[in-house]
Amino acid sequence: METAAFDKHFQACSQWRKQLLSKAYEYRQWLTNNRLLTDSAEEELDLLESQLSGDQLTLAFIGEFSRGKSELINALFFAEFGCRVLPSQPGRTTMCPTELMFDHDTRLSWIRLLPIETRLQQLSLMELREKPECWRQLPLSSTDPEAIKSTLSKVTETRLVSITDAEALGFDPAMLENSNEQPGMVSIPAWRHAMVSFPHPLLQQGLRVLDTPGLNAVGSEPELTLSLLPSADAVVFVLAADAGVSASDLSIWKERVMRMRFNGNGNLIAVLNKADTISDDMDPSNDPATMLNKLRQITASQLALTTDQVLPISAKQGLLGKARHDYRMLENSNLPRLEKLLADLLISQRGEPMVRQSAQKLQLMIAQSNNHLELRHSQVLQQQQQLSQLSNSNRENVDRLVIMTRNRQTTYQRQLQSLRASQRLIEMQARQLRSIVSDQQVNQMVERTRINLDSSWTTPGLSAAMRQFFHDLDNHLARLNHQIKLAARLQESVFHRFDEQFKVPVPAPKALQLELQMNSLTHIRNETEQFSTSLKMTLSIQNQVSRFFFNTSVNQVLQQTRMMQRQIQQWGHRSLQPLLEHCHQQKHLMQQHLKSLNKLGRSGQDARRRQQALRALADKINQQKKLLQQIEVSLDQPAYTPKLTTTGQPLVLVSDKRAI
Structure with a gap:
């Protein structure tokens, strides 16, 4: 095939996609090795890898x-x-x-x-x-x-x-x-x-x-x-x-x-x-x-x-x-100009943006992991400094620091309990959201419409029956949008309270977004209305053809509402996950710090061992950061980005009567 621009540009985009997929696998392995592969991170990586593998x-x-x-x-x-x-x-x-x-x-x-x-x-x-x-x-x-x-x-x-x-x-x-x-x-x-x-x-x-x-x-x-x-x-x-x-x-x-x-x-x-x-x-x-x-x-x-x-x-x-x-x-x-234009439309305007979006998602996840490492590193340095200051201090100062650490651990424990209660509220809201667009709700509307189609003996009656289905669906979607706004406010308030209390910027997951599915449903409704106004066959055949078109529309509607259900469920699981993970990690760090403080004072040897362990941990964190930086290298750099143009000289075509 001699479609040079099209072929090279498509191959480069495909290679970039494969490179990103490889980087996603590396990042998953890095998380696993460092015991940081949480349920939410695994879900996000599963989705990202699925998108990169199935992109067409x-x-x-x-x-x-x-x-x-x-x-x-x-x-x-x-x-x-x-x-x-x-x-x-x-x-x-x-x-x-x-x-x-x-x-x-x-x-x-x-x-x-x-x-x-x-x-x-x-x-x-x-x-x-x-x-x-x-x-x-x-x-x-x-x-x-x-x-x-x-x-x-x-x-x-x-x-x-x-x-x-x-x-x-x-x-x-x-x-x-x-x-x-x-x-x-x-x-x-x-x-x-x-x-x-x-x-x-x-x-x-x-x-x-x-x-x-x-x-x-x-x-x-x-x-x-x-x-x-x-x-x-x-x-x-x-x-x-x-x-x-x-x-x-x-x-x-x-x-x-x-x-x-x-x-x-x-x-x-x-x-x-x-x-x-x-x-x-x-x-x-x-x-x-x-x-x-x-x-x-x-x-x-x-x-x-x-x-x-x-x-x-x-x-x-x-x-x-x-x-x-x-x-x-x-x-x-003029075929080469068409090939260049197609390369621009398919790759530059569609393919590359889709892959770049995946790259940005992976970069965001890596940045969050890097922030987590930075926080751990600063806490290790802080503990090193505290141990250095207390190594020659009296027992009273050590006891005071133990009390402070224990209080901080208790604060995180209480925050975890509060977050779990908020998580239960959000999951309850997610269930309510899913129920609005559940298969049961859609199928009830479908059955009512099929009854109306069967009993319709006029063209306006057939059209009205299908319009009523989408009118009912619009009402459900309006309720869904209202409930989504309430759920978003709850999520925002939880993150705001956490930030005010701990002064730690934990990034919130993306808000629940269903615009893509909403737009698809609007398109299905418009096409169904267009069909219902163009019926020109005999009435008995109209009824049969209307049912056929309506059944196809229903399958498309169900496909979109099921995607909504999956996204709502994923949002319910992920909405507070960063805060829960942060509190778990802080609670674990406080627990480790308490152990070292309790040993301190019993012997200088224990303090020295703890200092050595903290230095080794700081070195390990730096190594983890370097590995993470290697994974992040060149995520957003396509291998081939030709400059495409659709302008050119006036076309001159020479007639050729020979057959191929």
Whole structure:
């Protein structure tokens, strides 16, 4: 693959992620060796390692039929095979959403196909992913181009069904092709979804590519609009330069792509494919570069984008140029500029910030450990100083220091009891928070909605039933937000009282934050409302399709509320953990100091031994600090950060009629 900027930048980000994962393992071992691996630290490291191990970047291609999405994917990722791996002949090719990834568990190449009839089971894709028996899996060669091409052609398969059956499966008959041989029958995709595991270097490093069919598939598969597309890290909207922005293109853009941007995904690119076909045979003075730049400006205006976000390309020329090592043709295709732009969107704006966030979390944990070591070191020095001053003192001064130390130990013991009481209050609040978004609460709302859907015999009735579900959910979320504020105040007050009493700055854990899940629920609600206002089928089919869409929405809602429950539970466990750990450590140190003071005065030899032990402990703490500093080195330094630019000279594309 000759995507130099994209490949190098992606590899560097992947290497940084692996380096951080290694550092997290080192830090865990350091905590274990020094008996500092608390339950809260172990939970945080488990979460951090899980994020670093499972991080993927998703690049989605969306557009109407015959815009060249599959051809573009071939040019970007599979040109080294010298042929079109993904079907991309003229006409409708990819008939179902297709995910390209690498299966790290089995490390095998395969294609899994989900029959279209599974829509009748009222199960979402998320549920069906856990049911391998529902999929048809075929082995996929990773070296034989013709064998790969033959196997992947499965995604183009269709079947003929009646209009009634097509509607029952969620299709709009107006968007389907009628059969010339069998009147009354229409052509639908044979498969609902396809997943492809392939050992491409970028896929192996965590890239996932989503290829979508046209408008009808986008509108009829709920999980595409509810989950797959909104979760994409970058979206390439593919247009045909010779057609401009058609009515169906604009429909997809406004109803699907723009909605993703308003829900927080701003990484959008529009490409004008087939730019090599642009010419004006009647007026040679209209050169292609001028025409393309004008088309680029018009497209940017229609889609409310900047001109830098609209790129004329020729996927065909890019594929030919790479396959034939014709670098002039490749440069003319404008594909290298698209690769640089994708590297910037996927890595600089998405991948690196996610890894940097993990690095910052690890740095914060290491800083807290370092603060703990600094405190222990200062206390050891203080004890050394006290022993030095008392070694020649009378017993009365030793007894006075024993009383002071014992009083301080008692203070920490009482503080521990107070903190445990506060911890019980916070855990009780956490249980109340979880109950608001519990599966039981959500399922009760779901059952009421299903009853209303079954009893609805009008389109407004179906829409009202689904709106009522989200109205009830909004009420629960409002209660949740109110209770979160109360819980945050309790946590803040406990840390404030501790700071006032002990004058020791113990950093509080992050406040409970559920904004990400809240935003996802808002998106699900908006998409469901959009669906309910666009029902155009017969009423009996509307009811069935509405139930199917609603079931998918419910699964997405449950996924988000369960994430909320887990985060609330983790927050309840961690909220006062730093204070509890600090008090435990101080109590232990006071206990050790008391032992040494009780021995002092009985013999000078005991005092000397204690001084030696304290010096050894101080040296050990310094060694621990050095090891900790070594772990922290270069946590936030990516190995490769190229300067990417999307600006350049006006595009000149040379038509090439040769076939690949």
